[in-house]
């Protein structure tokens with residue numbers, strides 16, 4: 001069973017501007033933040049995906065803080 005840890009990150013839906021909580025897989029987001037690849041965000045209310053804007057990436061970095069560094073440490077140990 002794949003139980004990848006996820007983080008709840010508040011995003012603004014580009015369609016209705018409603019703020020919702022997106023469940024993002026910590027591993028994928030951490031990899032994207034580290035490698036500079038686009039971070040894919042998702043709004044369930046309109047079933048829409050988009051790449052995180054610069055401000056959203058900065059928020060994600062702050063939001064994830066310690067957890068994604070721990071994830072990296074776990075990964076390199078495995």
Ligand SMILES: [Zn+2]
Nearest residue numbers: 013016045046
């Ligand atoms: Zn929406």
